[in-house]
Amino acid sequence: MITVAVTAEPLDLNVWLAQLPQTEGTGAVATFAGYCRGEAGRLAALELEHYPGMAEGEMKRIATEAMARWPIHGVVAVHRCGLVTVGAPIVLVATSSAHRDAAFDATRYVMDFLKTDAPFWKREHHADGTVGAWIEANAKDDAARARWAP
């Protein structure tokens, strides 16, 4: 079972994690949450732009591929849009499975592909109130994605 969402509301992690399938056969839940960093006081927030429709579509596609690749029981993937203040969660990914290896791998896979394939863009909002630059894509993220090549 797959739950994906893009929301302008602050992420209540427990509410979203409650969507993750947990049966009597579930022995492992691996969760990742990404947060807005302050960059040593330089930032007040990150602004998240996304491509409505395609963002959810890509998240669903990535989650579906993870379900096909590992014996997992489900995926939850939720991403913020709009203004995310320092310390607040930007993204939540969780998977459940019988054993830990599948859950660890699948959660990391979904995060790695979400970074490179889901249409979201971040822009910095400075602590002094000015709007800063769009964040540049990171070559490390392409490398992380490449690690999953069959």
Next chain:
Amino acid sequence: MITVAVTAEPLDLNVWLAQLPQTEGTGAVATFAGYCRGEAGRLAALELEHYPGMAEGEMKRIATEAMARWPIHGVVAVHRCGLVTVGAPIVLVATSSAHRDAAFDATRYVMDFLKTDAPFWKREHHADGTVGAWIEANAKDDAARARWAP
């Protein structure tokens, strides 16, 4: 900052996760929770025996090694003892860091070493009320540990 504990009380994951250091520089939290499986209705619970003192000591040693190996901000590792019913959490490990790779790696490392090095033993309690066998160690867990050899 490291928090380790062995407890006979049901694990309230949120209470323990609140112990994880999250500063303005924290961009990633990777969490793993292990649950008691029912094995298709065969089991009612798992009984967890541990070596008091050494169990906490090994958990602390493993967490300390993870802190030295990755630029993480902290580790929470909590393990149940006593009777854990089907569906209830047995173990919780979480780490926080600036970037996701360190948090993913460190959480998995702590789990892998906890499996092979922390003195806990599981015994099955059957759904029919009888006490079953001690669970045998899994060669896959030694393989998982070996993956972290420098």
Next chain:
Amino acid sequence: MRVKYFAWVRERIGVAEEEITLPDTVVTAHDLIAHLKSRGEGYAHALERDAFIRVAADQMHVAHDTPIREAREVALFPPMTGG
């Protein structure tokens, strides 16, 4: 064809989306980018590093050599930075 722009591509072009009538010379995503670059300074600036621009046709990622005439909606945007 509906064409959408995101992030700094959107900002430099100055609109979030527009309806474009494709000349017959436009077959692939690459052709579309070349065509748009001829439409003015904002377009030229937004798309100056052609190879860097990502393209989606009907909300699916496509390579620059993919034919896109059949798509109802095409989007151009920078490499993604979510997650």
Next chain:
Amino acid sequence: MRVKYFAWVRERIGVAEEEITLPDTVVTAHDLIAHLKSRGEGYAHALERDAFIRVAADQMHVAHDTPIREAREVALFPPMTGG
């Protein structure tokens, strides 16, 4: 020396811990296991697969060839199955 047993090692020996006076022949963890095996049927059964038994000296894992006479507390147990 205080000796502790866990899981099925404890069950087969029949006690969780005991005070043992070491004969001079016991130097290493291996020697301790061999000595205990001579103490009776429960011990022999618990420790029959010597190489399989894990040893901790003062709550630290040690190899079978580690000298353990200086330890205040030694524990013998099966491979661990927590997590």
